[in-house]
Amino acid sequence: MKKKRRLRKGLLAKLCSPLLVIFSLLLAFQIYKLNILPVKYLIPVVLVVVLLALILFLLSMFKTGRRGVRILVTILTVILTIVYGAGNYYIYKTDEMFAKIDDLTDKIANTETIRVMEGSPVSSLSDLNGKTIGLCTAQDAEGIPYMEKALEKDNVQYTKQDFASVIDLTAALYNGEIDAMIINDGFLGIIHDVEDFTFVTTSTKVIYSEVYYTPRPNVIQDSQDQVNVTKEPFTVLISGNDTYGSLGENSRSDVNMLVTVNPKSGEVLMTSIPRDYYVEVDCPEGVACAQGEMDKLTHTGLHGIETTEATIEKALGININYTVRVNFSSLVNLVDALGGIDVVVDKGLAVKTFYANETLEGVSEGKNHLEGERALAFARERHAYVDGDNQRVRNQQIVLRAIIDKITSPSILLNYGNFVDAIGGAFETDMPSSQMKDLIRYQLTVNPHWKFESCSLRGEGSTEYCAELGTAAYVAIPDEESVRIAREKIEAVLNGKSAESIQDPGASDPAGTIEQPEQDEETGLQDDTVYDPDDPYDSSAQYEDPYSPDLQESDSGYTDPYDPNDAGESQYYNPNWTLDDEQ
Numbered sequence: 001m002k003k004k005r006r007l008r009k010g011l012l013a014k015l016c017s018p019l020l021v022i023f024s025l026l027l028a029f030q031i032y033k034l035n036i037l038p039v040k041y042l043i044p045v046v047l048v049v050v051l052l053a054l055i056l057f058l059l060s061m062f063k064t065g066r067r068g069v070r071i072l073v074t075i076l077t078v079i080l081t082i083v084y085g086a087g088n089y090y091i092y093k094t095d096e097m098f099a100k101i102d103d104l105t106d107k108i109a110n111t112e113t114i115r116v117m118e119g120s121p122v123s124s125l126s127d128l129n130g131k132t133i134g135l136c137t138a139q140d141a142e143g144i145p146y147m148e149k150a151l152e153k154d155n156v157q158y159t160k161q162d163f164a165s166v167i168d169l170t171a172a173l174y175n176g177e178i179d180a181m182i183i184n185d186g187f188l189g190i191i192h193d194v195e196d197f198t199f200v201t202t203s204t205k206v207i208y209s210e211v212y213y214t215p216r217p218n219v220i221q222d223s224q225d226q227v228n229v230t231k232e233p234f235t236v237l238i239s240g241n242d243t244y245g246s247l248g249e250n251s252r253s254d255v256n257m258l259v260t261v262n263p264k265s266g267e268v269l270m271t272s273i274p275r276d277y278y279v280e281v282d283c284p285e286g287v288a289c290a291q292g293e294m295d296k297l298t299h300t301g302l303h304g305i306e307t308t309e310a311t312i313e314k315a316l317g318i319n320i321n322y323t324v325r326v327n328f329s330s331l332v333n334l335v336d337a338l339g340g341i342d343v344v345v346d347k348g349l350a351v352k353t354f355y356a357n358e359t360l361e362g363v364s365e366g367k368n369h370l371e372g373e374r375a376l377a378f379a380r381e382r383h384a385y386v387d388g389d390n391q392r393v394r395n396q397q398i399v400l401r402a403i404i405d406k407i408t409s410p411s412i413l414l415n416y417g418n419f420v421d422a423i424g425g426a427f428e429t430d431m432p433s434s435q436m437k438d439l440i441r442y443q444l445t446v447n448p449h450w451k452f453e454s455c456s457l458r459g460e461g462s463t464e465y466c467a468e469l470g471t472a473a474y475v476a477i478p479d480e481e482s483v484r485i486a487r488e489k490i491e492a493v494l495n496g497k498s499a500e501s502i503q504d505p506g507a508s509d510p511a512g513t514i515e516q517p518e519q520d521e522e523t524g525l526q527d528d529t530v531y532d533p534d535d536p537y538d539s540s541a542q543y544e545d546p547y548s549p550d551l552q553e554s555d556s557g558y559t560d561p562y563d564p565n566d567a568g569e570s571q572y573y574n575p576n577w578t579l580d581d582e583q
Helices: 002-009 011-034 039-061 067-103 144-153 166-174 185-192 297-303 305-316 328-337 372-380 388-407 410-424 433-446 480-494
Strands: 107-117 132-135 159-162 180-184 204-215 234-241 253-262 267-272 278-280 294-296 322-326 341-345 351-354 357-363 366-370 451-456 459-466 471-478
Touching: 011 039, 011 067, 039 067, 039 433, 067 410, 067 433, 107 144, 107 166, 107 185, 132 144, 132 166, 144 180, 144 204, 166 180, 166 185, 180 185, 234 305, 234 328, 253 297, 253 305, 253 388, 253 480, 267 388, 267 480, 278 305, 278 459, 278 471, 294 297, 294 459, 294 471, 297 305, 305 322, 305 480, 328 372, 328 388, 328 410, 341 372, 341 388, 351 372, 357 372, 366 372, 372 388, 388 410, 388 451, 451 480, 471 480
Parallel strands: 132 159, 132 180, 234 322, 267 451
Antiparallel strands: 107 180, 107 204, 234 253, 253 267, 278 294, 341 366, 351 357, 459 471
């Protein structure tokens, strides 16, 4: 009888210990395969993982004289089984993430979603049982099967309704003709351009999504300017496209930020360049663009990130080692996967509603928690600030820092699966995944204390001929002094010095930002207002005559920021914004 009782008391440990040994061997193999641990850590970690499991296995299988020891062995066996199981999951997801990043060199990441209206009670696939789901086979034949398979897996019975175009599909969802729609997020930019669906990304909500890959027509080659990222300084261009969905689509570069890293000194410099910077276009070999013509930087993205890279290198007289390209969907998905980010808004920089997305709540002074769409709107906002584009690039740097802080915080473990799924398809880069692993290994070995510094280029607003448009549009004429200072700051970091060693007198001067043209006293518009047909967000496009100097505020449908009786709106809006000014 006593023997049976003892057997029952040790039964849990006996059941878990074989599983623990299996988990330990699998974990040791995955740690070795992942190849991010330095050798001096790899061997001890693998030995400890396996030996702990074997010791507990032996203790659980043989008699232990004391009851306390037996209880301790059982507790440790259960805990380690859970820990090793979770460890296997995290490492598997991490390895999968690096594989996806490598895939993006020869494949395009596409995001397929099932969307419902924001106020819909539908929140999961199972809620679609008995509902009507719209789709557009003519424009989205590749992605639809992924969603249909997911619905079939959940045994969802639904009515299917096909539409001729994604615009018709969206209209049907808005009008209540269907309960949900299946769509590739790459079409959201097209839908966004239709006035009735300007805020499609926030008027609807995603209840299910999958990322799938298609062959890339032009394979991304590894950078030709590679360095040993653990020993040599390097510069990365982060370029943000103004599109949703697929990363394979070339589009205007809405964000252009240089990140210069010196692994030895621990210095990291973020240099932001206004999207409207008026520069000489430089085309890489084999790219058909307006070589030697003047245009704003954002248009170079239409010919690929390589053109943006070459143009910036020529304008600043620097060398860029690696490029990273993201888009709107990348940021939204990544921030949401992290459970949101926290940003601090300085005094006087509160925004009631975002110009880029009027359906979203703005930000208040102090700490703000932002989900994906609000983080995107915050990073794109400039019309709300007197400091205009300079504040926008500061906001972009704030968002980047907030993402880094969230990734490096312990809370990442709670959302790790979602995070690696999001980051695996969130960006494309010409930095080999082996070098990314080298950086992680360096971080674990040396654990440098990174010091972040920031710098923003400045300029003066003007209206000039843009080669890509074939007409004049708003641009920012570079302030050569700020270009020189930015170049010297980058060189300082590359040489192991602090960027702060290079003084920038204009950085603390609000007037040192991009200056806007004079304002017309009668109309409140800028004297040289020109409608920019390049800009799908140009609010002038809704008027019959975007060039008319007699355009009245009442025609616009927007609140007049100059009206003193307008509930204090002027504190949120830049009195210098122009109707044709791009977002």
